[in-house]
Amino acid sequence: MECQECHQRPATVHLTQVVNGQKSEIHVCEKCAKENGYMNYGEENFTLNDLLSGLFHSEGPSPLKGNTPHSYAQKPKLKCENCNLTYEEFARVGKFGCAECYKTFDDRLDPILRRVHSGNTRHDGKLPKREGGNLHLKREIEEHKTNLRQLIEQEEFEEAAKVRDKIRSLEDQLSKGEDGDG
């Protein structure tokens, strides 16, 4: 059946309209249905957020599991103390309310982040200069430690001792820095 409006595309939308008791049938294609207002699609685009919030919901308690009423009651609602955003709201909107939310919802984030970022859950990029002061040190220490393990495996103990000393001095620096920050 062809679309009765454009007579080009096949009719894929079939409607029965009753106006003042007069019944009529409409057969149109999706495009004409939209243009003539036969169908209301609401938000035009299915946004990334819709998809995301779909993902988040699957993380919440499933109604199929543990469907005794008190199993819900035992679990207090997860809510960010800083901005008052609940996990349910986060799941619905797909956006965090503040930096603290990341800590509050931390336990539930890994599966979500893994899906969005191809399996990744940890940052491996830039560290802020000022804010990340200690982090720069920590990352450097981590790198030296990996290096140290390799050296020990390769039985290069002389070199390993040097790296070990380097790690110690960096760790000293780190603990001083942390004291300084209070």
Next chain:
Amino acid sequence: MSLQHFMNEAISPWMKQEGPDSDIVLSSRIRLARNFSQHPFPIIASEETLGHVLTFFKEEFQKQSFRDYKDFELVQMKDLQPIEKRVLVEKHLISPHLAEKAEKSASLISQNEQVSIMINEEDHIRIQLYFPGFQLDQALEQASQLDDWLEEKIDYAFDEKRGYLTACPTNVGTGMRASVMMHLPALSLTNQINRMTPAINQLGLVVRGIYGEGSEALGNIFQISNQITLGKSEEDIVEDLHSVVKQLIDQERKAREALMSRSSIQLEDRIFRSFGVLTNSRIIESKEAAQCLSDLRLGIDLGFIDHIPRTILNELMVLTQPGFLQQYAKDTLSPDERDIRRASLIRERLQLENEE
């Protein structure tokens, strides 16, 4: 006052320079999403908090300069007419999302329009930096330094495990979106781009139209950007994008050569027909204009047309958008009026090239 300067010129000063591979790559962009650690994100923050953020930027950065990015001008959304906002969106100086927000949102724009820092968009801060042509590495380096400059005065929301914290989990980690705007007429004409898109997607990159998410590839202009922001360093992300763009450039050049050797006369015909439409039409829709401009640009790149500068595509693509047409007309126009206006504007602009 300075707002006028952002409004009048269709193409930003930086766009007038030709960058590397500029026969195919129109521009490279780095965007960094950042937030203040102490304030709730804009989506949930009170007007008062957003006001603090805005005032902070006004006091600390208005009229400041950083290297080549001089005299930052704070443009507040509440001071703009709808047409003016549209013009800034068409110039990519603000996002459509920012334009929709009225109070307490702004964009801090450098005089050369290479940098725009959007304030109180989805995140408190969105740093955008453009380079002409294919210059992703330079863009990343400069954006990162600009980021350090801001960080001197701002405590960023950052977490050792998750990186830069953003309102949307799709941006967390580096907070970086690197993108490249490419003109791919030969790959579109031969339908190869549609076959390449799924492979590109598998590499964690996205192919979109010119005005971002969900938009059509108007005038065969495609935007390629990274999807993943977490678990990879900024440099690695840029390198991955770089290598894919490099391949697309090679493929596009090959496709152009193949078209030239196999159907040169058909191609020449198509280009001159489009040129004819542009120089003679009295009514033209934006879609047709974009397609004809793409053909014209290809004709310039292939040497069929030599009296018109390459930047004509960039310029007329922006100039013939609804916002700009109305800005020029100093009036709101109906779609029909716009099509007439667009046709005459293109004719006049091309006439100008003939006279020179």
